[in-house]
Amino acid sequence: MHKQLLSTYLNTTPAWLVDERSQRILSLIRKAGGEARFVGGCVRDALLGATSEDLDICTEVKPATVIKLLENRGIKVIPTGLAHGTVTAVIDGQHFEITTLREDVKTDGRHATVRYTDDWQKDAARRDFTFNALSVDASGYLYDYFTGIEDLKSGLVRFIGEPESRIKEDYLRILRYFRFLARYSSSDLHQASLQACGALKTGLESLSRERVTKEIIGLLCAESPMLALRLMNETQVWEFLFDKPPALSNLQRLLELQLEKPDPILRLGCLIADEQRSPQEVLSTLRLSKAQINRLADLWDFKKLSSAQRETTELIYRLGRGRYLDQVTLLLASQEEPDVKLLSSIEFAQNWEIPEFPVTGQDLLDKEMVAGPEIRIKLQELEQYWIDEGFRPTKEMLLQRH
Template sequence: MPHTLVPAAWMTAHSTTKVMSVLQSRGAEARFVGGCVRDTLLNLPIKDIDIATTAMPEQVVDLLIKNQIRAIPTGLEHGTITAVIEQQPFEITTLRRDIKTDGRRAVVKFTDNWQQDAERRDFTMNALFADMQGTIYDYVDGYNDALKGNVRFIGDAETRIKEDVLRILRFYRFFALYGVGKANESARTACQKAAPTIPSLVHERVQQEILSLLEANEPSDAIEMMRDDEILVYCMPEAEDFDHLNNLLAIESLLTPHWPLFILPNAALRLSALLSKCPRKISKVAVRLKFSKSLHNRLLALIDTTRSSPDQYGLEKCLYEIGSESTRDLLLLNWAKGGLPSNHEMLLSAAANWKKPTFPLTGQDVLATGTPAGQMVGAILKRIEDWWVQEDFKPDRIKCLAKLQAIISHT
């Protein structure tokens, strides 16, 4: 008897039923595939809706356009079109098999054989198909693997990795997200063997895999496996502080039930715990893996040794300077080093409910004193603002103007 999915809201939504009906309107088959099937089976929220179809790419585009559905040729040479209806994207891919691979890209041939399409995928749990009625089509025993948390390559692990080296990092990410118990040994062995090929990958894709792994609820086992299997040495050798990461995760686990909207899986925070605390090494990995400027700066700020813990420095001053989220992260990082203080609830509450006070003066106030426009205006304003912060934000506009006049009279 075939397995079935419990119908989820996304499956019965008007946009979904419309796309599926259109794709099958001329005799082609269409089924949901991959993460949306896997996560619905596991009662997890889905991220994307992927559809596999026997219709050829040109036919898919024609069907969508004729039914007033936006069609974006996101990967036409690989048979992928993105349909957008009611602001919901659907990634639609024609069944295919890989006929030539180079470790990064594949030359494909379209097919109408569901088994062939399933067998060219990476992990068994990602090769599950389901139709509109929720009937699951499982060609590689992915159903049982998904329920057991067994992250297993389809067929020979070494062959799958040679087809796409990124699958090494995907294995550890999927173990962090879905793995239960001991990781698949043959998969680990294949990943270890192919690890020296990791530097051939596009750096942005490596970055995406690492950050996604760190967003898992419990990433520590996967990260430590990557260390033990000598994977990190080829993609992020700056990962050094495993104890700090584990302590941070323990703190998060303790606090998250009480602060579910304020303390969430945070890749940047966890990365700052894991990485070397040397600014030069932080910048090196940021440049190599092409981190965004904001992530790079955030990592540097969180390891800034010139800033004491908010516990000592003064919580409100820290909140004013770096904001609520960064102060929260700084608190958690410090607690992961030195232990949870007795007043942690008060500190978190203050950070979560912080409303930034408005500095009473602007550059116009400085210009009104006759100070010529230029760097001096900013320098004077900063001097007064620093004083105002040191006074716990208490001086009002009148007192700040008096401070301004006192500074002007001495310059």
């Protein structure tokens, strides 16, 4: 086990460590005869110079005692995962997830039976990757049981111990492996970890759609997901999930368009939109929101833009700004040589003030037109005329055509 002051690696102490609320919790546990450390993501991200929203604390003190200690000091406690030894403390809006040290007794690929321990290394050993087993105590000492610091510096995503054993404990770790590759890897690969993910991919069948979705969306939020996706393709993990290899060349061109920020749904559509299959067929692997499903379904029509016999303004008006931008972006990504006219239409679509058709059904009724299907037909005729005339005719001019 390697122990060193965190300040050895950082110029500035992380805000979460010196925060009065953090020290308050750590002090309470220490005064009760226990030790408490920050663990996992917040430690890892601090070493990378990033901030973390999730503050996780581990201690050898049992959950019932932790609850009593906190409540006696007026701290709100939520029993978020008592079956796994976890409670959440809330101080001035900040959440701290506090978990008692554990070791696995039995695992089935989805759930684990655990028992409490006072052995910090045993608790660290049940985590997935070496850099996720790092911990920091109240005095700022960093504990590294599995060369996590070295791996983090070199961008190496590596399972703790035997990769196949770690994956069989929870098959979601296959997708977590690729998500962490997308975020942290410098292309230095731990081959045993990668090979184990490919060899055990059928275990993904046991996972809920919600868990799979969270990892896929997380991966696609990374600034540079191409390495991870190429490896998912090579190991056939992506194809196992979606029944078809990802359209990597399309995504590469999409990334080269240099959009403002990562758009996971647009990227997902770029990888899987396929006119040979329906969106429902492809998306059965995931649990997406209704809005996300509708957006992806709209993306399926992107190739229709190339054959549309309409002016750009009409397409933007008919589709709406968001749908047009989505579809034109995917169309550009599908072209080996991007259409210059399409490229220029993106900036135009982003800035054009879409006009509102000035005539309503009530206007036609006020002109003594009889209610019925003829109203709808007449509105469509007037709207098309208005569009063909460059959106220039006023309401009065259109009603004169009635």
